[in-house]
Amino acid sequence: xxxxxxxxxxxxxxxxxxxxxxxxxxxxxxxxxxxxxxxxxxxxxxxxxxxxxxxxxxxxxxxxxxxxxxxxxxxxxxxxxxxxxxxxxxxxxxxxxxxxxxxxxxxxxxxxxxxxxxxxxxxxxxxxxxxxxxxxxxxxxxxxxxxxxxxxxxxxxxxxxxxxxxxxxxxxxxxxxxxxxxxxxxxxxxxxxxxxxxxxxxxxxxxxxxxxxxxxxxxxxxxxxxxxxxxxxxxxxxxxxxxxxxxxxxxxxxxxxxxxxxxxxxxxxxxxxxxxxxxxxxxxxxxxxxxxxxxxxxxxxxxxx
Numbered sequence: 001x002x003x004x005x006x007x008x009x010x011x012x013x014x015x016x017x018x019x020x021x022x023x024x025x026x027x028x029x030x031x032x033x034x035x036x037x038x039x040x041x042x043x044x045x046x047x048x049x050x051x052x053x054x055x056x057x058x059x060x061x062x063x064x065x066x067x068x069x070x071x072x073x074x075x076x077x078x079x080x081x082x083x084x085x086x087x088x089x090x091x092x093x094x095x096x097x098x099x100x101x102x103x104x105x106x107x108x109x110x111x112x113x114x115x116x117x118x119x120x121x122x123x124x125x126x127x128x129x130x131x132x133x134x135x136x137x138x139x140x141x142x143x144x145x146x147x148x149x150x151x152x153x154x155x156x157x158x159x160x161x162x163x164x165x166x167x168x169x170x171x172x173x174x175x176x177x178x179x180x181x182x183x184x185x186x187x188x189x190x191x192x193x194x195x196x197x198x199x200x201x202x203x204x205x206x207x208x209x210x211x212x213x214x215x216x217x218x219x220x221x222x223x224x225x226x227x228x229x230x231x232x233x234x235x236x237x238x239x240x241x242x243x244x245x246x247x248x249x250x251x252x253x254x255x256x257x258x259x260x261x262x263x264x265x266x267x268x269x270x271x272x273x274x275x276x277x278x279x280x281x282x283x284x285x286x287x288x289x290x291x292x293x294x295x296x297x298x299x300x301x302x303x304x305x
Contacts, residue, residue, distance in 0.1 A: 007032030010084040015094030017044035019194035023222035029057035073121035077128035092122035097159035100279035118162035137181035190242035198297025199290040205263030
């Protein structure tokens, strides 16, 4: 299958207000794409749109949306189609999550919202936008997932489950769209130097798992996604070592059990009690604890939160 021609492509990009999404918007616009930018934080979307236009790119459509709410994705698809005329490329980059032990999160609202953002909203957008792509015989769907379901950690189970489900759905979608002209691509970011690293490091022992892979750069992640589109890649990994987790999941899981056991033996009773009660929303609109951690990480990097 031929890759996507970025120049002139009409792209709906979710999670565009910060991190990988913001860098991806800049990269796509620099190569001539026409964008519809979607995220919760409208002021950040507006500033990004102004930056893109000032740099000579086509003025993006700004579409504020809360994808943790059922029905918002379907409405977003309609708004993007109206703003762009058609959607050639759908990038499901928006993500959110919940922190807490499986027995604490259970089926609470925080866990259900994580599934809405990370699974159901991407599937709703695909349902709305894939059929028109098929009818035209061209298009691309990019789902930004994670290998958290392979290299998970205590307190990350619900989030890992959302990404595992998205991965399986994406792999199936790729089979279903063979020879239709619609390309499906999975993106596996490893630890990337974005605000999410602040909240991730709230979890005891997590450095033992993620510290083995050097932090990647969000701009480089964006460039690799664009190159993947141009080359019709099935999967994009970054940093490079992340690919090993996909190739050798049994080894990664075994190592994870060893590290988790070591961490559990070192936890004091107070930390155990704290972890057993902790359930927090993560992401840009998360709870106070995670928002503060994100802001502190950004400040430590000399960036605005």
